[in-house]
Amino acid sequence: MKKIETPLDEKTIKGLKAGDFVEISGIIYGARDAAHKRFFEIMKNRGKLPFDIKGQTIYYVGPTPTPPGFIIGSCGPTTSSRMDIYTPALIKAGLKATIGKGVRSEAVRQAIVKHRAIYFITYGGCGAYLSQFVRECQVIAFFELGPEALYKIRVEKFPVIVGIDSTGRDIYSF
Amino acid sequence: MRKIREKIIVDRIYSAIEKASFSLEPQIKKLIYKARKIEKNKYGGKILDAIIENIKIAEDKKLPLCQDTGMVILFFEVGSNIKIEFKNFCSLQELVDYSVRNAYKDFYLRKSVVNVPERKNTMDNTPAIVWCESVPGDEMKISLMIKGFGAENTSQLKMFLPGVQKDEIIDFVVECVKKAGPNPCPPIFVGIGMGGTSEKAMYLSKKALLDCGDEKRSEMAEFEIELISKINRIGIGPGGLGGITGCLDARVKTFPTHIAGFPVAVSISCWAHRIHRNKI
Numbered sequence: 001m002k003k004i005e006t007p008l009d010e011k012t013i014k015g016l017k018a019g020d021f022v023e024i025s026g027i028i029y030g031a032r033d034a035a036h037k038r039f040f041e042i043m044k045n046r047g048k049l050p051f052d053i054k055g056q057t058i059y060y061v062g063p064t065p066t067p068p069g070f071i072i073g074s075c076g077p078t079t080s081s082r083m084d085i086y087t088p089a090l091i092k093a094g095l096k097a098t099i100g101k102g103v104r105s106e107a108v109r110q111a112i113v114k115h116r117a118i119y120f121i122t123y124g125g126c127g128a129y130l131s132q133f134v135r136e137c138q139v140i141a142f143f144e145l146g147p148e149a150l151y152k153i154r155v156e157k158f159p160v161i162v163g164i165d166s167t168g169r170d171i172y173s174f
Numbered sequence: 175m176r177k178i179r180e181k182i183i184v185d186r187i188y189s190a191i192e193k194a195s196f197s198l199e200p201q202i203k204k205l206i207y208k209a210r211k212i213e214k215n216k217y218g219g220k221i222l223d224a225i226i227e228n229i230k231i232a233e234d235k236k237l238p239l240c241q242d243t244g245m246v247i248l249f250f251e252v253g254s255n256i257k258i259e260f261k262n263f264c265s266l267q268e269l270v271d272y273s274v275r276n277a278y279k280d281f282y283l284r285k286s287v288v289n290v291p292e293r294k295n296t297m298d299n300t301p302a303i304v305w306c307e308s309v310p311g312d313e314m315k316i317s318l319m320i321k322g323f324g325a326e327n328t329s330q331l332k333m334f335l336p337g338v339q340k341d342e343i344i345d346f347v348v349e350c351v352k353k354a355g356p357n358p359c360p361p362i363f364v365g366i367g368m369g370g371t372s373e374k375a376m377y378l379s380k381k382a383l384l385d386c387g388d389e390k391r392s393e394m395a396e397f398e399i400e401l402i403s404k405i406n407r408i409g410i411g412p413g414g415l416g417g418i419t420g421c422l423d424a425r426v427k428t429f430p431t432h433i434a435g436f437p438v439a440v441s442i443s444c445w446a447h448r449i450h451r452n453k454i
Contacts, residue, residue, distance in 0.1 A: 021220075064238045064283055066282070067236070070237075073237060073238065074240060074243075074284075078242070078324065079357045101324075101356060102357045103355055124356065125242075125322075126227075127240045128231040128239060129228035129231055130228075132231065146285060146297065161415075172415075174416070
């Protein structure tokens, strides 16, 4: 089990290989389909993203509403491939890691190699389990999108597996 | 004529949503535990451990099993001797939506339904999908399914020619599962609809999913068992990361079709197969 902290530097990313079990601690940003569409529009108009994307990690998640007394609701990964059309541009802008589930497109894999980024997968459908690793959670933009808003999430030892490493090796083609 | 008050149906649906959101039916859980016992793959085994832990946490803390609390599907089978006494609602759809709205608010479930084509969230997870069949008798069956879209997006329909061989159908389903890969959150359940028209086949494939885990199989048992073993032989495994337990069950429902065709529909459900069956 490897332990890493966000934001990620190149040395950390280089040390991770497809198939490694990893625990992530630090800040990650939760965003899915609608938030990505917004990022894309902002970048197209040369606007400013609601957070500094350099070195950051995006988790493809739309949590359930937080019940009273909880930090977050269920928060498992959604299917990453729906974000494939947006990901290369975000990686080019400095995004270092994404967390989701499932296979990525060839364009995403190439962007990962070119910009020395990384793709993690985590446990699909295990939203209750994964919520146990969240220490803080707040919506920081796109409130009106409800579950598709942009979340800032602080995690501790959040369990992931390296899906595509910085050399382009893909766990799904083992 | 047997009369059923609308309030009874409203309450049953409300509590069915509650039950299905936080815990799996015993027959589904049993298949997951059984898979853990036989899965040797390093990744597949680890995924199943997380799933089992997830099931425990969801039950203990009353957190939804999955953050995708889905679209709600209701299958009614209404006996011909039944009269539903509508008072506050004008239709089953209206009644179901009332229950869905309240349950999704009260139990902190995610509101995932958007209108089309604007894709604006309806903010209460309505409308639900409501199917109603008229059947003989004086009972009313209510079956609920909470369907996440990671799995739903992998549904497929193929209009085969009448001369299609059994092996071609099996190959088609196995190919669907292969193509779906890790997206529907394996280990999966597979529902197959055979015959009827295109939409009837799709409908049957969803109804077939309701039978997953039941001890009794239909007259298609042999086909189902062969299919499960062929799917598991491709080695998709839990999480799509490898192993022999990628498919926990497959069920088939059939209906007569036209001399000129043979529709076959495939619906896939994730391991968090959230169903609840009720009888009034």
